[in-house]
Amino acid sequence: MSTAVKKEHKSPRPERGGQATLVEAIRQGIWEEMERDPTVFVIGQDVGVYGGAFKVTDGLIDHFGKERVIDTPISEGAIVGAACGAALMGMKPVAEFQFIDFISAGFDLLTNYAAKCRYRWGAGISAVFRGPCGSGVRAGPFHSLNAESFFLNTAGLKIVEPSTAYDAKGLIKAAIRDPDPVLFFEHKKLYRLPRLREQLPSDDYVVEIGKARIAREGRDLTIITFGAMVLTALDAAAELEREGLDVEVLDLRTLAPLDKPAFLTSVKKTNKAIVLHEASRTGGIGGEIAAILAEEAFEWLDAPVLRIGSLDTPVPYSPPLEDYYLPQIKDVVEAARKLAAY
């Protein structure tokens, strides 16, 4: 048995606003909410002294104490269950999955307890379940998941995934204030991406859950997407612009409940749509959106709605395999060219 020695290391309080990456934006958001509201607390594995595997919760324990920054055993079921129990008492838990892949170990309590409490007996579970998702970082089959499709068929869970630092902060704050359970997916490839570093406002702002945004305006074609694929779509749009194709990129931001009016309006304007996502194609959210477009925008469509997703395989590890697995800019460009020919 060794003597436990805690290093004297204190992270300073993050400034409000200023230049921030996506991970810094989320940390700012959680920090500000914990300062604003004493019922907000953090629970998860290694979230305390260590500050979380990706340092999202770095420094919180020094400022808010171990009663509000709770390190747990490796028990996702206990994390989700305890978050639900605390929410019943009026607390606002921000529960972390170290990687969103491990959400499967908390699946039962999320889908059966958190999601159904309000419906069954009026006890809304106001809790955030957050963690790093996404592939493209050579992390292999167990640290690369996009989990949204597991939960889209469960009524009672909101699902959010930001693609900018501004949205990340505004959405995490909105998620913490939301009266219902919110799954908050953070694409780990975006955490420290210099391209996403931006100036955040110094005021207390939220980004409303359930509202998409236009990431790029265009006339000829809409790419409906979210998360890291927003960048892929924007890069494809830039390339297509050189070919004279004016592409609109719609960032869903919230996957449940879907902002139907936003993408219906966009597609009714452009008359052509690609749904792009990083999760496997079969059973992905792309199918749902394509079905909505077929049902509700049929008369406005000038071409088939195309889905672009990853392969129907686990996420492979080796770079050439993973690159083949993931949708690439060229896949989007090719699909757009085909649609343009209609």
Add this chain to the structure above:
Amino acid sequence: MVSDAIMDKNQNKAQTGKPRRRRRPRPRFQMRVSTKYAPRKPPEGEALSCTTDTSLTPEQQVELYRYLQLTRLVEERLVNLYRQTKVVGGVFRSLGQEATAVGSAYALQPQDFVTPLIRDLGAVLVKGIRPRDIFAQYMAKAWGPSGGKDLNIHFGDMEKGFIGPISHLGDMIPVMTGLLLAARMQKKKFVAVAYIGDGGMSTGAFHEGLNFAAVQRLPLVVIAEHNQYAYSTPTSLQTAVRDLAEKATGYGIPAHIVDGNDVIACYEVTKNAAEYARRGGGAVLIEAKTYRRKGHAEHDDQRYVAEGEIEWWEKNNDPIDRCRRFLLDQKVATQKKLDEIVAEVTQLIDEDCAWAESSPLPDAEVAAYNVFDNNLVAPAFRPKVLES
């Protein structure tokens, strides 16, 4: 282990100036299973009664009898309603094991929380939920606490300290752990009791929840009702331990074994465990040894039960018989008084059942409401086809 500890101590001495461990180490754990109120064979020729080693007043002892009768008679009424096809789902009985739920819940204070299992109707009633709510739930009525959205005791009342279970066994253990974590942050003091069965203890959620509660030293009392069957599966196919209380060792918490058919013993053991938890001792496991005389639900023919087993328990170890015998032998109550209790309880059940039967079924469109807070997200109505 001991030599390791000595070496550690010597090392610390040798390296003075090195930072010392900040947390007080826990005492080396020794298996602690109290069997003070465990089942005992009665002296030859004597029938089983209840323990006389109790702090309960005579009035409280009589009240326990009332709750036992209330539980059994509510369930018998539910069976009648089921046979009249007025119950929409199944009926789950606690026949023969009512004392565990009643005695343990009776030991709690008003601010304490319980989460029962389906066979703990007694605990729900002791916590102050009215029989009419139970009848309305079983009959899927609009006036039931869940408005027809969920079954039986699957609802909750935070004011009364009752949190309904879900069908997924074990899930409520981490939920109660979360309740207690919140209480610690809110500087509230209460104990939470979670019921589990010999089957439910095999789930991952049970393990994760109890382990976490033990690590955090939260005042969680887990009552393991060892009623011998999980649906049709006997305990021998569920676990390799003989006494479920042995499992406490794996969590570093103390345990009690109690005669689950002795309502007073169940009270005393739970009171003791709750006090230990309330004092800051942390989680406790109680194994209540009992027997499920009915099947999993009313449709279950119990073909898996050995011949004569149910009859033996009915004849020799019925919790209500034992309580009645105790009250009469100890001259705490007369047979007349006990008859009056049954009459009073029956009248309450008649009234509450009539109320529940008079409730309408819910309006169909209620199904669309309250998935989310409808101030923020519209109800999930069935979409109109091809209308924009």
